[in-house]
Every structure is written in structure tokens, then in C-alpha cells.
Amino acid sequence: MTDGSHFLFLFLDGVGIGDENPAVNPFFSTRLANFEKIFGGIPSKERQKLENGRAFVEPSDALLGVEGLPQSGTGQTALFTGVNAAQLIGMHFGPYPHSLIKPVLEEKNIFRVLKDLGADVHFANAFPRQFFEYLESGNRKLSATTMSCMASGVRLCNADSLRSGEGLSADITAERWPTDLGYPDIVPVSAFDAGRRLRRIAVEHDFTMFEYFLTDKAGHDMNKKMAETVLVNFDELLGGVVEGGLDKLTILISSDHGNAEDLSVKTHTLNPSLTAVAGEYADHFKGRLSSICDVTPRITELFKQHLL
Numbered sequence: 001m002t003d004g005s006h007f008l009f010l011f012l013d014g015v016g017i018g019d020e021n022p023a024v025n026p027f028f029s030t031r032l033a034n035f036e037k038i039f040g041g042i043p044s045k046e047r048q049k050l051e052n053g054r055a056f057v058e059p060s061d062a063l064l065g066v067e068g069l070p071q072s073g074t075g076q077t078a079l080f081t082g083v084n085a086a087q088l089i090g091m092h093f094g095p096y097p098h099s100l101i102k103p104v105l106e107e108k109n110i111f112r113v114l115k116d117l118g119a120d121v122h123f124a125n126a127f128p129r130q131f132f133e134y135l136e137s138g139n140r141k142l143s144a145t146t147m148s149c150m151a152s153g154v155r156l157c158n159a160d161s162l163r164s165g166e167g168l169s170a171d172i173t174a175e176r177w178p179t180d181l182g183y184p185d186i187v188p189v190s191a192f193d194a195g196r197r198l199r200r201i202a203v204e205h206d207f208t209m210f211e212y213f214l215t216d217k218a219g220h221d222m223n224k225k226m227a228e229t230v231l232v233n234f235d236e237l238l239g240g241v242v243e244g245g246l247d248k249l250t251i252l253i254s255s256d257h258g259n260a261e262d263l264s265v266k267t268h269t270l271n272p273s274l275t276a277v278a279g280e281y282a283d284h285f286k287g288r289l290s291s292i293c294d295v296t297p298r299i300t301e302l303f304k305q306h307l308l
Contacts, residue, residue, distance in 0.1 A: 001119070001206050001303065001306045002306065003306050004248055005248045005249070005250065005280055005281070005306065006202050006203050006205065006206060006207075006208070006248060006249050006250070007202075007206065007207045007208070007249075007250050007252070007281075007299065007302070007303075008198070008199075008202040008208050008209075008210070008241065008249065008250070008251045008252070009110075009207070009208070009209040009210070009252050009254070009299070010209075010210055010212065010238075010251065010252070010253045010254075011076075011079070011145070011209060011210065011211045011212065011254065011255070011256075012212055012215055012234065012253055012254070012255045012274065013072070013211065013212060013213040013214075013215055013216040013255060013256060014072075014213075014215050014216025014217075014219050014220075014255060014256070014257060014258070014259030014260050014268065015215050015216075015255040015258065015259065015260050015261060015273070015274045016062070016255065016257065016258020016259065016260075016261045016262075016269050016271030016272055016273055016274055017043045017044060017045060017048050017059050017258070017261065017271055017272050017273075017274050018044065018045060018258065018261030018262045018269070018271050019044060019045050019046075019261075019262070020044035020045070020046055020047075024262055024263050024264040025044075025261050025262060025263070026218075026224060026227035026228045026231055026260065026261075026263065027042050027044075027231065027261060028042065028044070029224065029228060030228040030231060030232055031232075032231060032232065032235040033235065033239075034235045034236065034238045034239035034242070035235050035238060035276075038052065038055050038238070038242060038278050039052050039055050039056070039057050039276055039278065040052030040055070043057045043059070043274065045271070048272065051286075054246060054278060054279060054280070054282045054283075055276070055277065055278035055279075055282060056276065056277060056278075056282060056285075056286055057274070057275070057276040058275050058276075058286075058287070058289050058290075059272030059273070059274075059275070060254065060272055060273040060274075060275040060289050060290060060291055060292045060294065060295070061272055061273070061290060061291040061292065062075055062255075062256065062257045062258065062271075062272065062273040062291075062292050063270060064078060064084050064086045064087055064092075064291065064292070064293065065084070065086075065087055066086040066087055066090070066091060066092055068091065068092045069092060069257075069267055069268045069269070069270065070086070070092050070256070070257035070258070070268055070270075071086075071092040071093050071094030071095065071257070071268065072094035072095045072096075072143075072144070072216070072256055072257070073085070073093045073094035073095060073096050073097040073098055073101070073144065074086040074089070074091075074092050074093045074094065074097075074098065074101065075092070075094070075256030075257045075273075075292060076097070076143070076144035076145070076256045077097055077101050077104060077105045077144055078256075078291075078292050078293045079144075079254060079255075079256050079292045079293075079295055079296065080105065080109045080110050080144055080145070080148055080295075080296055081104055081105060081108040081109055081110070081296055082108070082293050082294070082295070082296040082297040082300075083101075083104050083108060083293070084293050085097075085098070085101045085104065085105075088100070088101060088104070089101060095143075096141050096142065096143065096144075097144055097147060102147065105144055105147055105148060105151070106147065106148070106151035106152075107151075108296075109144075109147075109148035109151065109152060109296075110148070110207075110209075110296045110299060110300070111123070111148050111149060111152040111154045111207075111209075112148070112151065112152040113296070113300055114206070114207050114299075114300070114303055115152060115153070115154075117300075117303050117304065119206040119207050119303055120205045120206045120207070121152075121154060121205065121206065121207045121208075121209075122154070122201065122204075122205040122207070122208045122209075123145065123149050123154055123155075123156065123157070123208075123209050123210075123211075124157065124167055124168045124198060124201050124208055124209065124210040125145070125156075125157060125167065125168065125169075125170050125210060125211050126157040126158060126159065126161045126162040126167030126168060126169055126170075127156055127157065127158055127170075128158075128159060128177065128181045128182075128183065129158070129159065129182075130181065132156075132158065143211075145209070145211050159177075159183055159186065162174065162177070162186060163185075163186065165197055165200065165201075166201065167201075168194055168197060168198055168201070168210060169194070170211065170212070170213060170214075171214060171233075172191050172194045172212065172233045172234070172237050173188050173189055173190065173191055173194060173233065174186055174187075174188045174189060174194075175188045190236065191232075191233040191234070191235075191236035191237045191240070192236045192237070192239055192240040192243075193240060194236075194237055194240060195236065195237040195238060195239055195240020195241040195242075195243070196240040196241075196243060197240075198210060198237065198240070198241055199240065199241045199242075199243070199244055199249075202241070202249065203248075203249070206303070207299075207303070212230075212234055212237075214226075214230040214233075215227070215230055215231065215234070215255075215259070215260040216259050216260065217230075218230050218260050218263075219259030219260035219261075219262075219263065219268075220259065220266055220267075222263050222264075222265075222266055223263070224263055227260050227263060230260075231260070238251075242278070246278060246279040246280060247280065248280055249279045249280060250277065250278070250279035250280050250281040250282065250302075251277065251278050251279050252275075252276070252277045252285070252295070252299070253274065253275065253276040253277070254273065254274070254275045254276075254289075254292065254295050255273045255274050255275070255292075256273065256292065257269070257273060258270065258271035258272070258273065261274075273292050275289045275292075275295070277289075281302055281306075284298065284301070284302050285298050
């Protein structure tokens with residue numbers, strides 16, 4: 001931004017605000033010290049809104065006026081474009097964007113909109129060669145984030161990006177890269193150090209997004225131990241990001257639907273999506289994120305005010 005500020009969007013896949021029940025909700029069966037310190041606690045159905053100085057948590061509707069369980073294809077399209085994709089096609093759909101909403105995602109996604117305003121945008125997730133081989137094979141089952149980047153001319157980070165510090169592993173710590181993905185020279189890092197790296201990335205760009213999908217996977221697996229581990233890793237990442245303070249930095253955490261907050265079911269939930277904002281321009285968003293469709297329009301407004 002022209003005022004020297006930076007924006008970090010942390011997309012936390014499949015996380016809603018659930019019951020304060022440690023038996024099924026891993027947010028209450030493990031300690032998330034950094035989140036609690038920043039936002040003043042952990043939200044629950046009983047206490048959905050939190051406020052702590054320049055930070056707050058609010059519930060965001062993910063049902064979008066459409067019957068059925070929210071799904072990733074329509075939910076992520078709504079989150080990243082501001083368009084009610086579920087209403088557009090008359091149903092929740094996923095995991096990938098429906099063919100009828102792909103044009104909306106390609107034309108109105110947050111990367112394209114901010115680039116058109118003149119912002120320097122970056123998607124921090126680094127992909128291994130297997131992903132690029134998948135693309136070259138002609139397959140096009142892509143998530144909303146990767147589809148948005150490809151449609152907007154946003155470069156996808158690769159293994160070299162991870163080595164140089166320009167990218168971050170989707171699992172935060174890069175534990176799978178040396179063995180499972182075939183990169184023995186890539187050394188795993190702590191989640192806290194990954195957060196420090198993500199902060200360095202964020203302050204080099206106007207807008208940066210990082211996607212963390214393991215929360216959604218843990219929810220589908222109904223795996224409490226995994227859910228606690230991935231939440232703690234995310235919390236440590238957050239701690240590394242905010243270690244340098246929140247001056248000239250705004251962090252927005254949001255999700256496409258509920259899931260990981262209720263491990264008693266394998267499916268997504270009807271709970272409101274978790275949305276949290278902290279930092280310099282948090283006040284711009286306070287009370288204005290009642291739906292996941294509100295996220296991209298509010299970010300766009302902010303950039304129009306402080307970039308043009």
C-alpha cells in the first residue's frame with residue numbers, strides 16, 4: 001500500500017465456531033496461547049464475539065441462504081469474490097468450484113481485483129513438482145485458490161521458492177518434503193519459524209495469502225490428535241507472524257465453512273465460519289463481516305482507500 005502497510009490473509013480451511021466442549025472441539029482440548037493472547041480468548045457458540053484492543057473475532061454466516069451443508073467450492077468462491085456462489089447455482093457444491101461459477105471466480109477473485117487496483121499480491125503456498133506435473137498432464141481439478149492465481153497471473157511458488165524463503169509449505173513445517181515428496185535437501189522448520197518467514201514474505205508485498213487445509217482434513221478424519229496438532233502448528237505460525245508487532249500489518253483469518261470445531265461428525269457443519277482480524281486496520285472490518293461474502297468486498301474497500 002502507498003502508506004507502507006501490508007495485509008496478510010490466512011485462509012483457515014474448514015473451521016467454524018462450535019460448542020465449548022473439549023470432547024469434540026479441539027479448540028478447547030488444547031492450548032492455543034498465541035490466538036488467545038491476540039484475540040482475548042477462544043470463541044464458542046456461547047461467546048461468538050471477542051474483542052481485544054486492535055483485534056477481534058466475529059462469526060460469519062457460511063450458509064448463505066441455501067439449504068444443506070456448506071461446501072468448499074461455493075464457500076471459497078464466496079469468500080474470495082464476494083459473490084454468493086451457492087445462491088447463484090442453487091446449492092452448496094464442492095470440493096472444487098462448479099463449472100457455472102468458475103467464470104465468477106476467475107474474473108472477480110481477490111488476487112485479480114487487487115492487482116487491477118495496482119497492488120502487489122502474492123500467494124505464499126509452495127507446491128512440489130508433483131503438482132506442476134499434474135497441471136501439465138491436462139488435469140484441471142483445482143482448488144479455488146490455485147484457480148484464482150492461475151486466472152490472475154499470480155505466480156505459484158515451487159520448491160525453489162520454499163528454499164529461498166519466498167514460499168511456505170502448505171503443512172507449515174515442510175515435514176513431508178524431504179521424504180514423502182522427494183526433496184531431501186529441504187529442511188523442515190518449526191511452525192514458529194515458519195511464521196517468522198511468513199511475516200517477512202508479507203512485508204515484501206501489499207497483499208499475501210496463505211492457505212492451511214489440514215484443519216479441514218482433520219475434521220473429515222474425525223481425528224482429535226491430528227486436529228490438536230494442526231491447530232497448535234497454526235497457533236505457533238501466528239505467534240511467529242506477530243512476534244514483530246502489528247504496526248503496518250493487518251492479519252485476517254477466515255474460513256469457508258465449519259468442520260474441525262466438531263469432531264463428532266465427519267461432515268462439514270452448520271456453524272458460523274470463524275473470522276478474526278488483528279492489526280493496523282482491524283477497525284475497518286469490525287461489525288462488517290456478517291457473511292463470508294463480506295470478506296473480499298471489505299478488503300477491496302480498504303485497498304481503494306489506502307492504495308489509490
